Each structure stands twice: as structure tokens, then as C-alpha cells.
Amino acid sequence: MEKRTNRPPRPLTERRQFFDSENRPVPNRRPASRDAEGRAEEGRFEGSRAEGGRYEGSRSDKPRYPHRPAQDRSIDMIFGLRPILEALNAGRTLDKIFLLRGTKNSMTQDITALAKTANIPVSMVPVEKLDGITRKNHQGAVAYVSPIDYMPLDSILASLYEEGKTPLLLVLDRITDVRNFGSIARNAECMGVHAIVVPSRGAAQVNGDALKTSAGALNLIPVCREPNLKDTLTFLRESGVQVVACTEKSDASLEAETVDLTGPLAILMGSEEDGISPEYLRLADHKLRIPMAGQISSLNVSVASGIMLYEVLRQRLKSINN
Template sequence: MEKRTDRPSRPVTERRTFYDENNRPVPRRNNREDRPREPRADGDKPRYPHRPAADRSIEMLFGLRPILEALNAGRTLEKIFLLRTTKNSITQDISALAKAANIPVAMVPLEKLDGLTRKNHQGAVAFVSPIDYAPLDNIVARLFEEGKTPLLLILDRITDVRNFGSIARNAECMGVHAIVVPSRGAAQINGDALKTSAGALNLIPVCREPNLKDTIRFLHDSGIQVVGCTEKAEDSLETGAVDLTGPVAILMGSEEDGISPEYLRLTDHTLRIPMAGQISSLNVSVASGIMLFEVLRQRLAVKS
């Protein structure tokens, strides 16, 4: 049976009128953007936290061809990620050029690349370094030619970006001439590192070396003693058991397990930082500042 009603039908396109408490017509808000927005409890975080954040294109390159062109142009790349299943002439050229320039290359699964960027990476992502790495042998030769006493800082597996930035800030303040890092297992130098260093990474040279063993041997041959900072050392820093007024390179290790044994065996001396607390461990950036201050203290005492 047909349902009847006395209410007149309303055209589909007719807009319903709304009234406020004073019976005055008010416009209807159809756009969600016009509605008052209440703050969310999560602090306005992205709705999809599993997706990577928006990329800063100045720090990243995407695609095989752009990365190959960047290498041919001599651009300084921090690290290159290639899709593990991609093997062609371009990837071979990228790997060869990267090896010649001491740029680490990682063969990774697709999930890793998708986690780095939301853009169409085509199986290749590279981080552009905000600094240009300097050759260590040129720096050492120039320091001796200028009559300066070299002070270098070697970092073994310092992977935290902010720690690295803080260490660079300490180094610049204490007169370090260059920071030496391995090409693999080192912190990525990016915008966060530059910010934490308070601009020090724009002032102090950073040398990326493919093999720290060969680097330490080179420093020995150049007349530079290598002093490792480790809690296992017999000599304590405050005793002045080691003369740090001559050419010296301070070796700092990772916070997890310190200096690698293979590098520790090559050091000329080892020193430990005295501590009186119960924790008996320091952040590596703090420890580097203490070690470098002792070098500066001894050198200033000789000058006075």
C-alpha cells in the first residue's frame, strides 16, 4: 500500500535553513576545514605514523641515473642504498665510482628503501653530504709545512648523529685540526649533525677513511702518536703520564664496547678518565671533551 503524507516534497537541491538560539538564520558549514578544530591528544602527529616523513630533497637523491650523474660530477654523497635484486650496468658503475670515492654502498631490500622515502625511488636512494670530506694525508702534510703541531681526533664506530655533532663542537673549540671517521660504521652527517655541532662541521675538516688500521699506521709513519681513551687503561688522565704536547691523535670508541681491539693494539698509549661516581661511564661526546681539554691544557702550560 502506498504511504501517504501531508508534508510537501522538497526539491533535492534545496538547502535546509538552520537557525540560532535567537531564531535567526545561520549559514550551514559544509566544508570540514571551516569547522573549529579541536587539538588531538597525540600532539597533531601524522595519522599514518608507519609512513616515512616528508623528504628533504636537498639531502636525498632518487633513481639510478641521478645518482650516477652525481658521482660523475664529483658530488659528495654520504651513503648509497641500492635495491638488492637490481643488478645491471648502472648499478655496477655506481658501485665502482662509490668505492673509488670511499662512499659506502648498501644492498638492501625494498622495505628499507620504502622506509627511507615515499617518492618513486626506482630502487636507488642516496644521501647527499652537506660537507665535503678532506684527504687526511693533505691535511697532515699542510700542518707540518705550516709549522703547526697536529691534533687529530679519530672516531671508531660513533653512529649517533647528535653525539657526532657534539663531538665536532668539542673538537672545534679545543683546536682539533681534523676529525677522522671510517667510511663504514660512522654517523651520517646530515642536518641534525650540523645543528648539534653549532656550525662546527662547517669549520673543521672531516676525513673519511676506508680502513682505520691503515690510517693509524700512516699517522705513526708521519710522527703522530695515537692515544686511545679507554676505561681499561692503567694510566689515568690526571697523572700526566703521557705527554700530549707533541703531534697526537686521540682515538675514541663507541659507547657500547669502546675502541675495537684491533685498533687498541695499534695505539702508542691508552688513558682512562678518572671518575668518582657510581655509574662510572660517560657519554662519548663528554669523554672526548675531557680528553681534548687535557691536550689543550698541557699545550697551554708549555707555552706559558
């Protein structure tokens, strides 16, 4: 007996609708043409991959979707050796520079030298890393343009002393999460921090997400990028600034008020994963932990920074009122 179904007959030439990476419809493929021997001819690629390009002409070819991520629209980028070199010569503030590993010429040497002078980290990376950053024709060189200008720490500290202000600095050791960094900047601006100090390597990138999370605080508070935090902490101590580290490994608790936080001060906060580096902890004048009453023994670094800075502000306001 013949089996019957209620489904309508399937069309002989069913056409599927394909979409590119930006959810735009891709035109249907043309049927493959055949040569004199009846074999399907090789299809050809039409358009660019970044624009949802596709292979035409072969039945066996499937639509090609770009596998590389789209460029982060919140980050301004520069591509190519000469544009990056011109940006450095023009004094533009670059956040990071990536160069293709194995590339050695006069232009890369000039870029490396200028970047070192401007304290801009340069990384020699494989082509896969560059392809993962952008789908555009990078020509072996990509640079992130920073939306803020970094300030020299020594100039800021000198100007604070000249103006008769009591310096309050926030030193961040390897804070890599962009939104954490933005939240910390917002805390710092609200609590009266004069500058944020970050390392040139291993720090969160200042991009659109960081600016948005900071609620504009990164446009108000100076950020200092230092090549070596160990030397920076030593410089601060020699300049009369007390370094206080926030760490759960300390026996001294914040609420005990065993440390006077009203003088020149630098609060040191550690990374989200393993806290403050041991070499930096050894340079701290004091170590304080935030008291905990719950079962979880750690706080998000942005929350911890807010608690530490609030205690500093509380002690300073109390000393003024007394």
C-alpha cells in the same frame, strides 16, 4: 519501563573526520554504490598515499594512512639510478648509497665503481629498506647527499707539517649517534683539533641535526672519511703522530700526566656501546682513562672527548707559557 537518557539522539548518518599523516583533514568518504544484485561495489583509490590518498566507494574500506615514515627534511636525497650516477660524475659529495638488492646492470656497476673510487659506502638492501627511507618513488636507488665535503687525511697532515703546526687529530671509532657526533665536532673545534677522522662505514650520518648540534663547527673543521681505520692508524704512527686511546680499561689515569700530549697527536675515541675495537687498541701508543669519583663508571662519548681534548690543550698551553 522505557529507559531514558539525557543524551541527544544519535544522527542516523554520523560523519567522522579523518586526518592524514600530516594532520590534515581528509574529506569524508562517499557512500558505497551497489550493483544490480545489491552488493557493494569495489572502491577505488584516489590520490597518492604520500598526499593522504584514500579509497572511495566502499563502506567496508577504512581510510588508508601511510605506514612509511616521512622523509627527513634535514637530509637531502637523490632518487633513481641515473640521477645518482650523474651526481657521482659531477663530483657531488654523497654520504651513503642504497641500491635494490638483486639489481644488476651497467648503471649499477658504474655507480658501484665510482662510489668505490670516491670512498662512498654502497649497500645492497631489500625494497623494504628503501621504502622505510622514503615514501617517494625511489626506483630502487636512494643516495644521501652530504652537507659537507670530506677531506683527504694525507693532504691535511702534509699541509700541517709544511706550515710548522703540531697536528692534533680526533679519530672516532663507530660513533653512530648524530647528536653525539655534532657535540664532539663542537668540542674539537673549540679545543683546536685540526681534523676529525671517521670510518666510511659505521659512522654517524652528517645531516641537519649534526650540523645544528655542532653549532656550525662541522662547517669549520675538516672531516676525513677513511675506508679502513686500522690502515689509517698505522699511517698516522708512521707519519710521526702519537696515537692515544681513551678507554676505561687502562690503568694509566689522565690526571697523572704520564703521557706527553704536546707533540703530534691523534686522540682515539670509541663507540657509545662497546668502546674502541680491540684491533685499534693494539695500535695505540698509549691508553688513558678518565678518573671517576661517582658511582657511574662511564661518560657520554662527547663529554669524554671534551675532557681528553681539554687536557691536550692544557698541556700545550702550559708548555708554551713555560
